[in-house]
Amino acid sequence: MQLSSELGKNKKHRKPWIKSQQRWTWIITILWMLIANLWPPFGLYGFVCMFTPIIIALSGRGKMSCARICPRGSFIGKFTGHISRKCSMPAWMHKKSFRFALWGLMMGSFILLMIWAVPKGIHTLGKTVLYFMEAATFIAFLTGIVFKPRSWCTICPMGFTSGNIRELLNKNYKNR
């Protein structure tokens, strides 16, 4: 209750958010992958990309990270734009049940990988985060070619999580 009340106050007095940075944030994706492939501990930077949308959503700013910052969203938008078939995704891929199943599959795999990698040290951990995110970026890229450029963002587990946090916070705010 207190949290929703705080959010309500924040909504009224919130400073304007930064303008969209997505024209250039794709560079972060490329640099991160290049550096982390050469020096695996840098793969841990992937956690920043992973958790930024969630932290921003928890701050009451909804999917601002997706709309204005996300390096992966920027990357797939930039590099699939000209080669995309621009087809619409089938209706079943928009369903919450599908997005939830994908979320469970990806989060479950990630947790299992973390349980395996953490005891093996920072090099293995960094490589594991890097490979996981490279695989996700590859799938996002293919999705952008087969469907519209940013189609991945409809089903992306991080976007799905931040959307759910936004809904939950809005519901709390309305019910207070």
Ligand code: SF4
């Ligand atoms: S939905 Fe996923 S890939 Fe798309 S902008 Fe948000 S976090 Fe990035």
